[in-house]
Amino acid sequence: MGFCLFGTVAAAARHAQRARGMARVMIFDFDVHHGNGTNDIFRDDPSVLFVSTHEDGSFPGTGKMSDAGEGDGVGATINVPLPPGSGDAAALAAFDEIVAPAAARFAPDIVLVSAGYDAHWRDPLAGLSFRTGTYWRLSARVKALADELCGGRCVFLLEGGYDLTGLGEGVADSFRALLGDGSGEDPGAIAGLTDEPTEKVRRVLAEAKAMHQL
Ligand SMILES: [Zn+2]
Known part of the structure; x- marks a missing residue:
């Protein structure tokens, strides 16, 4: 659905398993939209x-927290729907409190990232407020996690991003983090950001942690 012709991250996951002998694949999806295709393929x-952070209620409307896998896959799908307005603090808390511990428990052989940049505050399609530096911080964390858990194996696959400035800055900051360089964010460009819905975010994360025993 959405704008994707192919489920590239799902194809990459199966390729890693079948052609490269990596039995356990983790997919972290920080695109603003729920990764519904990936979710369904590996349900x-x-x-x-599969761990997805996305804007609650955004297109296509899937990705409720209660969607946590099926059959043998119960628990291997973690959906974290963030309230509209969630930004840098929410993204990092979701990573530190859910994504990282879930990864450590799962012990992946490789980490794939559905790297969509449409949660950027500049993006016209949705209502999250990640900063350019948020992508630096998330990417640095993914790299550290992959270094710790699976010999540094991680691959970022470009997904959404509909504001060319936000997209360009976000992608560049991901590269900077992976290369060990500092963030290129211009602090002056974030003056207009509003406060995050901290209380709502805290409740969502607490609920997800309880549901997934993290
Ligand atoms: Zn998207």
């Missing part, structure tokens, strides 16, 4: 851990 598959 009953315990060998692929």
